[in-house]
Amino acid sequence: VVAPPAELLAQGIDPLPSWNEGPAKQSIRAFIEGVVQEGSPNFIPVDERIAVFDNDGTLWSEQPVYFQFAFALDRLQDLAKANPALAGQEPYKSALSGDPKALAALGEKGLLQIIGLTHAGLTVAEFNAEVGDWLKTARHPRFDRPYTDLVFQPMLELLATLRASGFKTYIVSGGGVEFMSAFTEAVYGIPPEQVVGSSGKTEFVLDGDTPVLRKLPEVEFIDDGPGKPVGINRFIGRRPVFAAGNSDGDQQMLQWTTMNNGARFGLIVHHTDAVREWAYDRDSKVGRLDKALDEASRRGWLVVDMKNDWKVVYPFEKKQ
Amino acid sequence: VVAPPAELLAQGIDPLPSWNEGPAKQSIRAFIEGVVQEGSPNFIPVDERIAVFDNDGTLWSEQPVYFQFAFALDRLQDLAKANPALAGQEPYKSALSGDPKALAALGEKGLLQIIGLTHAGLTVAEFNAEVGDWLKTARHPRFDRPYTDLVFQPMLELLATLRASGFKTYIVSGGGVEFMSAFTEAVYGIPPEQVVGSSGKTEFVLDGDTPVLRKLPEVEFIDDGPGKPVGINRFIGRRPVFAAGNSDGDQQMLQWTTMNNGARFGLIVHHTDAVREWAYDRDSKVGRLDKALDEASRRGWLVVDMKNDWKVVYPFEKKQ
Ligand SMILES: [Ca+2]
Ligand SMILES: [Ca+2]
Structure with missing residues (x-):
């Protein structure tokens, strides 16, 4: 159990040490402090503290291919x-x-x-x-490391800080729900029941006394673009108050989360660091960020500049 | 917060007061005590304590129509x-x-x-x-009471006892997920994110600066029969250890839950009380219980005899 950010700060402990000081870090901290402060105009009851995170490009890398x-x-x-x-x-x-x-x-x-x-x-x-x-x-071709090493340290800290502040953290991703559920608990602390994703059909079969669910080749649900609010409604049944994404596939999830009364937070991870990670946005085949980037300033979404806002990208950098 | 059953019993408090003493109540109590007892062969870690409940006919009545x-x-x-x-x-x-x-x-x-x-x-x-x-x-035609008065008091006690023992309780029902989510938190203590049900398609529309999800007439998913294990896998992503139902529509959910290693519990509510509720099973149009009843003894599922096992059916009987 981690203490909420205000308590940690009072003890001189920074709950987001891999974020550089600056407006991005300040706005995240101010949002969380308002949400947890009873009597604040931004206070949100614990039950409604739902935070949704895209996965590919938001919690871990997505290059050269998903x-x-x-x-x-x-x-x-x-x-x-x-x-x-x-x-x-x-x-x-x-x-x-x-x-x-x-x-x-x-x-x-x-x-x-x-x-x-x-x-x-x-x-x-x-x-x-x-x-x-x-x-x-398997090893990632550029870093020669397991793929799960390529998660974003600042986002791990953000997930932990939100949870310590009473938020329930969900993944809402275009990735396959069964693929993600194999590692999200160990890597992000997000259990399978809090993973929303795309899915193929499955069928229940009783093989003698062994019941099995067999995966079929047909697509059941694509959890991307306008599918994200649909998936959120179907699986979570509440409207989130915090959403993080990195591409146009997250635009409707950001709209659904932030265009609502009360304190709301939209965050876009902007890949600007070709040295430590990758730099891409409007012209990328993977994780194209174009319309959502145009919309960000109008809606007050925080655009995180990976190169300047993150002290560390991957956890292994800390250990070097 | 309620204390786990063993602690309550030690204080002379029965966590299941609306259940008559007998084998049904004993077997539920024995299961829960084994699950929570570290070192017991039936111990189950908290994360895996997933309990699933059908709704119509299991948590509330379903006659004369759903x-x-x-x-x-x-x-x-x-x-x-x-x-x-x-x-x-x-x-x-x-x-x-x-x-x-x-x-x-x-x-x-x-x-x-x-x-x-x-x-x-x-x-x-x-x-x-x-x-x-x-x-x-709205008023129920037979009882002239709100429909939510017709929930089963013994099942409310069972839900609370399981939760006090570290179980996460879910509804897995053929009913519509949005219909149920309007009352499950207030009535059963089950939040919308723990309600799995049938669903129609919805579409996300941005109406000026107001994002809305509009319900469409097409069916998306029928959470009944073999659809229940499919829905459990999709929404919960873990295999339950406790399942309760009342009809053949729950047969595959009971199989998926109980035909597995470790301590598992299957429960069928058998409607045997025409005086206080209704009596029906093999020939009923609503909630037909036929194949699952035949299978119950072979699989060791507890068949709850409403007339004899329940001291009280509805909460309002206690207040009279
Ligand atoms: Ca993405
Ligand atoms: Ca039923």
Whole structure:
């Protein structure tokens, strides 16, 4: 259990040590202090302190490809070994080529086909184990580290500070809910029941005396763009008071959260640091940030400048 | 905050006072005591103490029609006043006739059409307010009381006892998630984020500077039968250790919960009390209990005999 920020500050402890001093850090601190202060015009009862976070590009990196897609490509390699005919069929052929241009050209339909093929057929429990194994063994090509090392230290501190201040923290991501649930509790302290994401269909089957849920290749729900408020309503059933994202896919979630009465906070992680992480926004294929960036100043959303606002990006930098 | 059952018992306080002494009450108590006792072979860590409850017929009554359907019929009356042509079209004509036989003959398709018509068009916030108003003003035809008076006192005590013992209690019901979320927190102590149910599609619309979620007439998900384990996996992401239901629609949820290693509990509320509530099972149109009843003894599920196991059915009986 962590004490709320005001108590920590009174003890000379900064709950957000990886954030540089400045307007970004100050506005986060001021928001939380208002929310927890009874009698403040910004006070929010504990039950309503719902904070939602996008995952890819907001809590961990998403370059050169979404990490879940890197998992799917590794599984596709394995499936192609067992079934060589796959290597001749599109979109698998392009995906297996390893050519970045071919990968970029797959489009959403190609990506969904590859996700469908590589994620289906397994039971939910088998899939969970596959993701767990992959996260232990796979290495990110640029950093040669496990993908879960590439989470953002300042955002981990923000999650912990919000929870210590009575917030319930949720992930609301375009990523697959079962993929994320394999690691969010260990990595972010967010349990599976607080993960909202895209999903494929599953079916319940009784195999003798063993009940299983089998993953099917059909898409059930895409938790992106206008799908995010829909998913929030369906899974959480309350309107959040804090939302963090990094791309146009978060625009409607930010609107749904902040265009409401009472103290509300919208945050956009702007990838501005090509040295420590990556720099991209309006023209990126992955995590394009264009319309939401235009809207940010009009709506009073905090745009976090990764290069200048973050003292540390990844946890491993602290240990060096 | 309520103390766990062992502590209450030590103080001479029975946490389940509306349950008659006997094997049903004993088996519930023994299960909970094993789950919370560190070192017991039945111990379950707090994070995994997930308990799921069906709603209609398990936590409140469901006769002569599902209460949500009573709400839909009242709304249909209002809509027919504004649009008299509805009264000439099926299935609305049969539904508006008030004839029990005509209502019974509507079938699932008719019911879904009526639910679709009466629940769509509103925003989620408007719908929530409509349900709230209806629950305040509508009266159950047999008891002439608000529908929320017809909750089962012994099940309220069971919910509270489980929560006091570290369980997270969820509703997993065929009922509409937005209909239930209008009252589950006040009536059962179950917040909206712990309500899993059937749902219609919604769409996010930005109306000037007012973001709204509008309810559409299409069905999105039916949380019944094999849909219950699917919904549990999607919304909770963990396998429950305790499940309570009352009909064949709960059979797969009971299987998914209990056919697993470790201490598990399956409970079926058997409606055996025509005097205080209703008596029905294998031949009922509402809440048919047939296959799950046959399976109960084989799987070790507790079949609660409402007439003999419950000292009190409804909370208002205590006050008389
Ligand atoms: Ca993102
Ligand atoms: Ca039921």
